[in-house]
Amino acid sequence: MKEQLIKEAIDARKHAHIPYSHFAVGAAVLTGSKTIYKGCNIENASYGLSNCAERTAIFKAVSEGEHVIEAIAVVADTEGPVSPCGACRQVLAEFCDENTKIYLTNLHGNTEEWTMEQLLPGAFRSTDLT
Numbered sequence: 001m002k003e004q005l006i007k008e009a010i011d012a013r014k015h016a017h018i019p020y021s022h023f024a025v026g027a028a029v030l031t032g033s034k035t036i037y038k039g040c041n042i043e044n045a046s047y048g049l050s051n052c053a054e055r056t057a058i059f060k061a062v063s064e065g066e067h068v069i070e071a072i073a074v075v076a077d078t079e080g081p082v083s084p085c086g087a088c089r090q091v092l093a094e095f096c097d098e099n100t101k102i103y104l105t106n107l108h109g110n111t112e113e114w115t116m117e118q119l120l121p122g123a124f125r126s127t128d129l130t
């Protein structure tokens with residue numbers, strides 16, 4: 001499943017809307033129902049409105065009623081495995097738990113498997129809301 005998820009993430013890059021950064025990122029999410037949702041980064045002329053590939057894939061899954069993320073793969077043409085931004089780490093923390101497999105990779109096949117706790121220690125969670 002890991003290899004398939006990475007393949008789907010690579011495939012998702014082809015739809016990246018990146019006229020400003022020219023930096024294509026792809027993500028693929030495996031949900032509790034064993035469905036794969038793909039996402040790419042989508043930029044905007046108003047730069048700050050751009051959306052990362054990870055969030056595109058997660059929001060697609062959640063908007064289809066999927067709230068359990070079993071695994072996610074993220075890929076870009078980076079030297080080492082791609083590093084998700086802070087905003088995506090926080091969004092991941094909302095839907096991932098200690099069992100979620102997080103595969104960070106690049107086009108050369110340099111793949112690392114991270115845990116949610118490694119990606120964002122001490123994330124703000126719903127349990128912090130009083």
Ligand SMILES: O=c1ccn([C@H]2C[C@H](O)[C@@H](CO)O2)c(=O)[nH]1
Nearest residue numbers: 021023025041052053083084085
């Ligand atoms: O993990 C990452 C890092 C960056 N980007 C996007 C945001 C922007 O469109 C471009 C350059 O930062 O890459 C992602 O989609 N995911």
Ligand SMILES: [Zn+2]
Nearest residue numbers: 052084085088
């Ligand atoms: Zn991001």
